[in-house]
Amino acid sequence: MDLILTFDYIGTLVFAISGTLSAAEKKLDLFGAAFIGFVTAIGGGTVRDVILGDTPIAWIRNIDYFYIILLGVIITMIFQRAVQKLRTTLFLFDTIGLGVFTMIGLEKGLSFGLSEPIAVMMGICSAVVGGIIRDTLNNEVPLIFQREIYATACIAGALVYLTLRYFMVMPEITQIVSVAVVITVRLLAIKYNISLPKMSIMEEHK
Numbered sequence: 001m002d003l004i005l006t007f008d009y010i011g012t013l014v015f016a017i018s019g020t021l022s023a024a025e026k027k028l029d030l031f032g033a034a035f036i037g038f039v040t041a042i043g044g045g046t047v048r049d050v051i052l053g054d055t056p057i058a059w060i061r062n063i064d065y066f067y068i069i070l071l072g073v074i075i076t077m078i079f080q081r082a083v084q085k086l087r088t089t090l091f092l093f094d095t096i097g098l099g100v101f102t103m104i105g106l107e108k109g110l111s112f113g114l115s116e117p118i119a120v121m122m123g124i125c126s127a128v129v130g131g132i133i134r135d136t137l138n139n140e141v142p143l144i145f146q147r148e149i150y151a152t153a154c155i156a157g158a159l160v161y162l163t164l165r166y167f168m169v170m171p172e173i174t175q176i177v178s179v180a181v182v183i184t185v186r187l188l189a190i191k192y193n194i195s196l197p198k199m200s201i202m203e204e205h206k
Contacts, residue, residue, distance in 0.1 A: 004175055008104060009068055011097025016041040016072030017083060018094055019134045024080055026138050036137055037073040041065075043130030048105050048122050052112050092187075099182030101127040102154040103175055106161055120158040127154050149189035152196065157182030 019040025023033035042059045049057040059065035076083050083090070105126025109119030128144045128151055135142040144150045161178035169177075188194065 007100040013072045014093040016069040020076035034073045040130045040134040041069045043133040044126040047129045048126045095186045099179035124154045153182045153185040156185045
């Protein structure tokens with residue numbers, strides 16, 4: 001199994017756990033928690049593949065994704081308290097998943113002959129749409145629309161990927177470095193409380 005596929009599976013597992021745990025905190029029933037766990041893990045890739053017309057969708061073609069997501073849901077349901085104590089570890093893996101899914105979506109977009117800006121959008125879609133669906137179903141403002149650095153980290157990693165690809169750096173190095181950039185940007189933003197400025201509407205003074 002190659003490194004990227006391994007990271008892909010890890011990211012899928014952790015996104016499933018993240019979704020299920022968020023639903024449990026909202027005190028949803030077992031079906032609701034399992035459903036949100038599934039859509040969190042596969043939402044981004046599903047939307048990406050539908051847009052690209054790549055059907056059957058990746059997780060339907062590869063049954064391993066189903067079992068990995070199911071495992072994440074079951075683990076969270078059985079060991080909910082233990083999982084909650086591992087939030088820092090989960091955040092790290094979630095960030096790794098963010099980087100890996102960005103890179104995978106970007107590569108897939110390029111393989112379909114898309115222009116580089118659109119391919120970057122496919123990378124971002126792969127990484128963040130699952131979280132958007134999760135937060136929306138949980139009646140929360142999606143993380144990507146808040147001040148926290150999230151999609152911006154994906155963009156940074158994607159730009160590094162395209163730069164290294166332009167200079168014909170080895171694909172394996174390009175993949176690892178671009179994922180590392182997403183992880184580093186996100187972790188630094190959290191550590192130093194870096195965020196994008198909020199949009200505000202100036203009130204007209206009479």
